[in-house]
Structures are given as structure tokens and as C-alpha cells.
Amino acid sequence: MIDSVRRVAVISLGGTIAMTAQTAAGATPTLSADDLVAAVPGLADTGIHVEVDDFRRLPGASLSFSDLLELAVKIETLAVDGVVITQGTDTIEETAYLLDLVTAGDMPVVVTGAMRNASMAGADGPANVLAAIRVAASSEARGAGCVVVFGEEIHAARWVRKTHATSPTAFTSYPGPIGYIAEDRVRIVTRPAGSAAVDPRDATAPARTAVVTVGLGDDGTILRAVGDQVDGLVVAAFGAGHVPMACVDALTDLAKRMPVILTTRTGSGPVLRQTYGFPGSESDLLARGLIPASTLAPMKARILLQLLLMTSATKDEITQSFNALP
The missing domain is CATH 3.40.50.40 (Rossmann fold)
Structure with a gap:
């Protein structure tokens, strides 16, 4: 009998989405991948099985090439239908493009984050995580390469840019998103040309x-x-x-x-x-x-x-x- 349950791995790297304001000094990464997933309302209703991994707990600005190349190798070993990476928005456009270049195959790899940390009113992390998990689990996103999901929009890694320092709608792309999520359905309207793959094990x-x-x-x-x-x-x-x-x-x-x-x-x-x-x-x-x-x-x-x-x-x-x- 074929298992019809969709399986998604959520891998946390840290960043604003994993931050809370602990002191007057400001927000710092404190939330685990389990914490992030537990805070997502409606996730249980999707029927998607979620596995979590606390891979790093760093601000986005402190991620390195070695961190991401190690992550790419890990992604290749996962027996899931899709992967969601949560991280700081400072470097999402770079992380997404790097992963697009070093991950092969059709499995969706989705990067997301938050502009407002979990201690703030209107924190956008839970909604972005839920949308990202839907995209990672979808058959529609297969073969689209690495994508960034933010504010219900799906952006190709090659085109996405952070264009505002603080707005929840900071992520845009030219010529535009390749898809969106509406009424819990993933809709891909165009597909970018494939990127030339680089084996992460060769980048030494x-x-x-x-x-x-x-x-x-x-x-x-x-x-x-x-x-x-x-x-x-x-x-x-x-x-x-x-x-x-x-x-x-x-x-x-x-x-x-x-x-x-x-x-x-x-x-x-x-x-x-x-x-x-x-x-x-x-x-x-x-x-x-x-x-x-x-x-x-x-x-x-x-x-x-x-x-x-x-x-x-x-x-x-x-x-x-x-x-x-x-």
C-alpha cells in the first residue's frame, strides 16, 4: 500500500523568525524548529507530516558558505516530499540562490522567514511557515527549483530580492512571483529555467x-x-x-x-x-x-x-x- 501522507522537513537556521525579545538589548534567536512548528495554527488540519531539525541558531547575517553547503548535503539524504528552510531575512535571497545551485532533483526546497519576531504584534512567522510547508508538500512546486515563500507569494530563487528593511512585504522579484497560495492551494503560474547544478561536495x-x-x-x-x-x-x-x-x-x-x-x-x-x-x-x-x-x-x-x-x-x-x- 502506498503511503499518501505528504512529508515535509522543516529545518531551522535561526533568524528573526526564531527570535524573541528577552531583554532591553533586543531580540535574539531562542526558538527551536519544534517551537516554530508548534506556533503554526492550522498546520494539523493540512494532514502533512512534519519533521523538524534545529540545524543552526544564528542570525541570517552570520550564516556562512560552509553552513549552507553542509545543509545542501543534508537535504540530499532526507526521505521527504519537500523541505522548508527557516532563517533570517538578511540573507534569504543569497541562501535561496545558493541552494538552487547546489541541490539537484525535483523536490521542492522552500526558504522562508519573518520580518516581525515572535514577541511582536502581528508576527508573520507562523503564516509564512504554514504557506511554505504547503508549497514544499505540493506536487505543483516540484521542478520549480528553490523558491522563497513570503506573504503568500512564491518567488524563484534567481529573481527574489529583499527590497525593504522592515516591511512584512519586503520580498519582491522581477519580473514577478512565479506563483502564490490562495484558499490553501498552491498555484504555480510560470517556471524559471533550471540552474546549473554545483555538487556541494566539490566546493572545498x-x-x-x-x-x-x-x-x-x-x-x-x-x-x-x-x-x-x-x-x-x-x-x-x-x-x-x-x-x-x-x-x-x-x-x-x-x-x-x-x-x-x-x-x-x-x-x-x-x-x-x-x-x-x-x-x-x-x-x-x-x-x-x-x-x-x-x-x-x-x-x-x-x-x-x-x-x-x-x-x-x-x-x-x-x-x-x-x-x-x-
Whole structure:
């Protein structure tokens, strides 16, 4: 007889969703995964069997690549229909994209959190956890990659961004959510293209990467200073991939030594390839060896670059991976 009960693992990493205000000093992570699940009204009515795991109890800002790679390996061992990761919202967009790159298969992996801790009026954690569990247990979400569920919306890991420091509706994505939850039903309206998988067990080489955002009047000094400390660099450029002329020489030198990824700081839209031709334009920088990141946001471009360097990928292999982005 086939067991028709859907099974979901809820893995807690800490963050605001697991915080309570214990002292005047502020909220800190105190709630376990059991505590989070126990606080969800209506969960028993879903018929979904939930397993819990207190994997970490850290603020989102303190999670590391090693934490998440270890988590990815753990996810592969779970005999469940889906996985929910609860964590701090500071790094949800990065965590989700990293997990999207290092988890294979069709099983839903859902990341969620809360903007209001459990001690606050209108805490959003329980509703987000319930929605995330519904998505993780659903057949509709299979094959959609890692997603972020927040405020009844389902966002693809590649596109989701935190766009407000405090609002419960902080998470958005361009061109929009790929689905939503309504009347307890999971509805997926579009599916993102698959991400190239990186085996988390292969990501063992030491590597350091950084994002440098260019600004008005930059002369390349900061680029050179950061470039001396890293193995790969992401440039968050103006508009469709432009930098001040005074930065061109620094970027030319850096691109000879390491992979330098060209992204846009705008928050949406692509890095162009051949529309502008002035010094510091996208076509000029690409001709000097920079690698375009298509529509990948700067922080997510860093995630992909870091993982590739940790697998000892060559510059040509890194270029191929970024060129394959839709």
C-alpha cells in the first residue's frame, strides 16, 4: 500500500523568525524548529507530516558558505516530499540562490522567514511557515527549483530580492512571483529555467570574492584595493553595465588576473553587450575581459562566482557558466 501522507522537513537556521525579545538589548534567536512548528495554527488540519531539525541558531547575517553547503548535503539524504528552510531575512535571497545551485532533483526546497519576531504584534512567522510547508508538500512546486515563500507569494530563487528593511512585504522579484497560495492551494503560474547544478561536495577550495559598487566620481582606487585581497570580483555597475572612464584601467588590470563579473546595480534588467561604445561602456569592458552576468543581481553573481571558484573552476569555465545564464 502506498503511503499518501505528504512529508515535509522543516529545518531551522535561526533568524528573526526564531527570535524573541528577552531583554532591553533586543531580540535574539531562542526558538527551536519544534517551537516554530508548534506556533503554526492550522498546520494539523493540512494532514502533512512534519519533521523538524534545529540545524543552526544564528542570525541570517552570520550564516556562512560552509553552513549552507553542509545543509545542501543534508537535504540530499532526507526521505521527504519537500523541505522548508527557516532563517533570517538578511540573507534569504543569497541562501535561496545558493541552494538552487547546489541541490539537484525535483523536490521542492522552500526558504522562508519573518520580518516581525515572535514577541511582536502581528508576527508573520507562523503564516509564512504554514504557506511554505504547503508549497514544499505540493506536487505543483516540484521542478520549480528553490523558491522563497513570503506573504503568500512564491518567488524563484534567481529573481527574489529583499527590497525593504522592515516591511512584512519586503520580498519582491522581477519580473514577478512565479506563483502564490490562495484558499490553501498552491498555484504555480510560470517556471524559471533550471540552474546549473554545483555538487556541494566539490566546493572545498579556499576562495574569497567581493562586490564593489561603482559610484559617481569613482577613480578605480577602491577597485584596486579590493582586487588585491580577492580571487574574484563582482562589479555592480551603472545602468546596463557602465563605469566611469577613470575605472577602466583598474578593471582591465584586474580582469587579466582574475574573473571579474559585470553586473548592474539597478536591481533589474540585463547587462548589455553591444549597445554603447564609449570607454567604460559594456562593450568596452567586455572587450577588456570582464564577464557579463546577464540579469543576475550583484550579490547572486557573487554566490555563483564563489561556488565556481570553490570547485576550482578555470576562468574559461566561469565564463561559460555566466554566458549560459538566461
